[in-house]
Amino acid sequence: xxxxxxxxxxxxxxxxxxxxxxxxxxxxxxxxxxxxxxxxxxxxxxxxxxxxxxxxxxxxxxxxxxxxxxxxxxxxxxxxxxxxxxxxxxxxxxxxxxxxxxxxxxxxxxxxxxxxxxxxxxxxxxxxxxxxxxxxxxxxxxxxxxxxxxxxxxxxxxxxxxxxxxxxxxxxxxxxxxxxxxxxxxxxxxxxxxxxxxxxxxxxxxxxxxxxxxxxxxxxxxxxxxxxxxxxxxxxxxxxxxxxxxxxxxxxxxxxxxxxxxxxxxxxxxxxxxxxxxxxxxxxxxxxxxxxxxxxxxxxxxxxxxxxxxxxxxxxxxxxxxxxxxxxxxxxxxxxxxxxxxxxxxxxxxxxxxxxxxxxxxxxxxxxxxxxxxxxxxxxxxxxxxxxxxxxxxxxxxxxxxxxxxxxxxxxxxxxxxxxxxxxxxxxxxx
Amino acid sequence: xxxxxxxxxxxxxxxxxxxxxxxxxxxxxxxxxxxxxxxxxxxxxxxxxxxxxxxxxxxxxxxxxxxxxxxxxxxxxxxxxxxxxxxxxxxxxxxxxxxxxxxxxxxxxxxxxxxxxxxxxxxxxxxxxxxxxxxxxxxxxxxxxxxxxxxxxxxxxxxxxxxxxxxxxxxxxxxxxxxxxxxxxxxxxxxxxxxxxxxxxxxxxxxxxxxxxxxxxxxxxxxxxxxxxxxxxxxxxxxxxxxxxxxxxxxxxxxxxxxxxxxxxxxxxxxxxxxxxxxxxxxxxxxxxxxxxxxxxxxxxxxxxxxxxxxxxxxxxxxxxxxxxxxxxxxxxxxxxxxxxxxxxxxxxxxxxxxxxxxxxxxxxxxxxxxxxxxxxxxxxxxxxxxxxxxxxxxxxxxxxxxxxxxxxxxxxxxxxxxxxxxxxxxxxxx
Numbered sequence: 001x002x003x004x005x006x007x008x009x010x011x012x013x014x015x016x017x018x019x020x021x022x023x024x025x026x027x028x029x030x031x032x033x034x035x036x037x038x039x040x041x042x043x044x045x046x047x048x049x050x051x052x053x054x055x056x057x058x059x060x061x062x063x064x065x066x067x068x069x070x071x072x073x074x075x076x077x078x079x080x081x082x083x084x085x086x087x088x089x090x091x092x093x094x095x096x097x098x099x100x101x102x103x104x105x106x107x108x109x110x111x112x113x114x115x116x117x118x119x120x121x122x123x124x125x126x127x128x129x130x131x132x133x134x135x136x137x138x139x140x141x142x143x144x145x146x147x148x149x150x151x152x153x154x155x156x157x158x159x160x161x162x163x164x165x166x167x168x169x170x171x172x173x174x175x176x177x178x179x180x181x182x183x184x185x186x187x188x189x190x191x192x193x194x195x196x197x198x199x200x201x202x203x204x205x206x207x208x209x210x211x212x213x214x215x216x217x218x219x220x221x222x223x224x225x226x227x228x229x230x231x232x233x234x235x236x237x238x239x240x241x242x243x244x245x246x247x248x249x250x251x252x253x254x255x256x257x258x259x260x261x262x263x264x265x266x267x268x269x270x271x272x273x274x275x276x277x278x279x280x281x282x283x284x285x286x287x288x289x290x291x292x293x294x295x296x297x298x299x300x301x302x303x304x305x306x307x308x309x310x311x312x313x314x315x316x317x318x319x320x321x322x323x324x325x326x327x328x329x330x331x332x333x334x335x336x337x338x339x340x341x342x343x344x345x346x347x348x349x350x351x352x353x354x355x356x357x358x359x360x361x362x363x364x365x366x367x368x369x370x371x372x373x374x375x376x377x378x379x380x381x382x383x384x385x386x387x388x389x390x391x392x393x394x395x396x397x398x399x400x401x402x403x404x405x406x407x408x409x410x411x412x413x414x415x416x417x418x419x420x421x422x423x424x425x426x427x428x429x430x431x
Numbered sequence: 432x433x434x435x436x437x438x439x440x441x442x443x444x445x446x447x448x449x450x451x452x453x454x455x456x457x458x459x460x461x462x463x464x465x466x467x468x469x470x471x472x473x474x475x476x477x478x479x480x481x482x483x484x485x486x487x488x489x490x491x492x493x494x495x496x497x498x499x500x501x502x503x504x505x506x507x508x509x510x511x512x513x514x515x516x517x518x519x520x521x522x523x524x525x526x527x528x529x530x531x532x533x534x535x536x537x538x539x540x541x542x543x544x545x546x547x548x549x550x551x552x553x554x555x556x557x558x559x560x561x562x563x564x565x566x567x568x569x570x571x572x573x574x575x576x577x578x579x580x581x582x583x584x585x586x587x588x589x590x591x592x593x594x595x596x597x598x599x600x601x602x603x604x605x606x607x608x609x610x611x612x613x614x615x616x617x618x619x620x621x622x623x624x625x626x627x628x629x630x631x632x633x634x635x636x637x638x639x640x641x642x643x644x645x646x647x648x649x650x651x652x653x654x655x656x657x658x659x660x661x662x663x664x665x666x667x668x669x670x671x672x673x674x675x676x677x678x679x680x681x682x683x684x685x686x687x688x689x690x691x692x693x694x695x696x697x698x699x700x701x702x703x704x705x706x707x708x709x710x711x712x713x714x715x716x717x718x719x720x721x722x723x724x725x726x727x728x729x730x731x732x733x734x735x736x737x738x739x740x741x742x743x744x745x746x747x748x749x750x751x752x753x754x755x756x757x758x759x760x761x762x763x764x765x766x767x768x769x770x771x772x773x774x775x776x777x778x779x780x781x782x783x784x785x786x787x788x789x790x791x792x793x794x795x796x797x798x799x800x801x802x803x804x805x806x807x808x809x810x811x812x813x814x815x816x817x818x819x820x821x822x823x824x825x826x827x828x829x830x831x832x833x834x835x836x837x838x839x840x841x842x843x844x845x846x847x848x849x850x851x852x853x854x855x856x857x858x859x860x861x862x
Binding site for chain 2: 024025026027028029031032033035036073076077080081083084087091092093094121124125126351
């Protein structure tokens with residue numbers, strides 16, 4: 001299924017699709033060379049937006065949930081990628097400790113956990129769940145809608161190691177993005193592999209670091225393909241000190257929004273795009289689709305409406321917003337059954353293992369779709385590698401389109417690896 | 432689809448299936464540890480036979496053809512495995528040279544080549560075909576039934592390197608099993624990766640070496656699972672000098688067949704199996720289902736019938752049979768639409784990427800199925816990793832059954848890697 005794109009089949013994205021297909025061996029080799037120099041994140045999901053005239057990642061998640069939204073046909077790919085990942089990290093491993101988010105009341109999140117456990121079990125590991133919830137004092141079964149259950153266990157910390165009762169893992173896999181900071185129980189775990197590393201958590205990570213790295217990657221890749229990097233790169237700016245409750249930092253936001261909108265306008269003119277430019281304002285750290293605002297006119301930022309204030313001022317786990325990213329808005333012109341849709345691509349190690357469309361009938365093309373009302377339609381990535389044939393009309397073939405999405409998502413993954421290297425607090429140890 | 436097994440659902444194979452599923456993490460870890468010490472063959476296909484009371488590999492092919500018989504759903508797995516393989520061997524590679532068999536009149540073989548080219552193209556390589564046929568003096572297109580075509584090119588040898596006109600590959604992949612000996616053009620290729628190595632070809636390889644290695648692997652694996660290795664290991668013997676045209680070596684064959692039949696009989700008695708034992712006599716080197724004989728009574732070997740002589744005396748490319756393997760016959764009790772069937776499992780690098788049932792309505796359960804009349808039914812390996820759940824009744828679930836086949840096939844692949852190490856003519860260089 002290729003979702004309906006409003007734009008005609010002759011836009012820049014179709015040229016890009018054509019060029020990406022023709023350059024497939026060169027592109028795959030380019031990724032291979034990148035992975036010789038850099039370590040891919042353990043797992044990654046990337047939100048991609050296809051505007052017809054432009055295709056860009058808008059969010060890169062290093063603690064992806066939503067694995068249960070992938071089709072079961074994709075499981076073998078995920079298992080094989082997990083095998084490759086484990087083999088590199090800890091081939092002797094028997095046990096994997098998975099540390100989840102605290103939202104154990106969220107059925108969908110529990111299904112994600114169950115799927116992750118299944119993937120790593122099939123890859124050859126005993127997988128158990130250790131919770132950061134200190135109120136959990138003993139193994140506790142949590143039921144899933146299908147009648148099955150998963151068991152949360154209290155973490156057991158010894159001097160050098162982290163585990164569970166009678167369970168000593170070689171690798172500890174975080175599926176918790178550490179929005180609330182790094183809990184003490186995770187400090188100084190040096191004898192085991194703790195992945196992703198703590199500085200990939202939102203306590204440390206900044207979207208502006210990621211998109212600065214992505215800009216670098218997009219430029220290198222655009223050079224390889226001989227194209228304008230803007231076609232795959234969302235421009236951005238940053239304000240370091242913003243407080244939405246007392247409107248501090250408004251000037252910075254306004255100035256930057258104005259400049260960014262002007263830059264977008266120039267690009268739209270260059271390409272003859274008649275869309276109205278917009279900017280997305282969101283917290284520089286944090287996730288979960290909270291604290292995201294669409295700005296079409298910088299004046300909107302002068303006086304915050306109470307609604308905007310309440311929307312922006314608190315993100316997940318009650319963090320105050322103080323650093324802000326302003327990002328070029330990339331409208332999504334894809335539709336699944338008339339509802340606005342954006343592709344989300346999942347990777348384990350360096351491999352694309354699946355994806356889905358996030359669909360939200362209640363939202364506009366210039367709004368965040370990761371919000372109440374969102375639903376999920378699996379992408380046919382399992383066929384992605386099968387058909388990319390130059391003969392197929394651009395925009396008309398699901399495998400060709402999804403191959404392109406997978407390329408863009410992997411560019412964001414390369415950027416994440418640059419970002420994690422640059423922000424590694426222990427980097428001097430290796431130099 | 433699980434093919435109909437004649438045996439009841441309570442036989443030793445179902446116990447084995449149960450035990451293999453329960454031990455999944457331990458088994459996968461065991462393979463990981465093996466691959467830390469040993470290098471998997473580049474690609475492998477294994478013929479497996481399920482007798483209900485016993486499950487064993489009967490042939491391990493290191494230059495597999497038949498990739499076109501895998502379902503397209505399995506392609507992404509094959510591509511991902513090929514990516515992993517290439518990345519280890521030659522990550523900077525742009526070009527792959529594929530050297531095929533000479534049977535360019537065989538449409539099925541051409542389809543296999545096309546599929547292989549597709550897999551390695553998707554994995555990020557420019558793939559071209561260089562033929563050993565010296566009568567090909569210029570690029571020659573060969574048409575396929577679907578109207579597409581593939582191009583055979585003459586090999587171009589320089590002092591240190593092998594390639595094609597304007598095509599210098601990093602890796603040379605043989606899909607030619609060298610039954611006719613090693614052509615001079617492949618000698619002393621030291622600057623490039625030539626895979627599989629020349630000593631994996633039938634000019635050097637011996638089935639008895641393989642099954643001796645497999646016996647070792649089967650014993651280790653059986654110890655891990657606490658079971659009798661015979662349940663997965665076909666016993667064998669060897670005669671070094673047999674000439675079927677003048678009946679030389681008959682005594683060796685008779686003595687060995689008698690001893691082997693007696694050993695099988697003892698095992699059948701131990702397990703209460705009422706089948707009539709048989710032995711398969713085949714060339715110790717060579718392939719293509721030629722020169723294979725089923726022996727139920729050693730007396731059959733005393734005086735060769737003219738038919739047996741003409742059948743045995745020549746194998747592929749006109750090699751005289753002189754070394755012979757006698758292998759415990761493993762009947763296949765699987766049926767697809769009433770025709771006798773045996774699973775064939777395909778691997779690239781260490782990963783199972785697919786498989787099919789070889790079906791032959793004109794053959795018996797104790798005969799070689801790789802013969803005229805054979806057809807192919809894809810195995811649902813794409814689901815293999817998805818469901819292995821202990822709750823499913825043994826023998827009743829396709830994924831569980833195919834997971835078990837994949838395990839046995841991988842044991843044969845481990846054996847092949849032992850075998851290639853032991854027979855490596857350059858081994859002393861590394862020691």
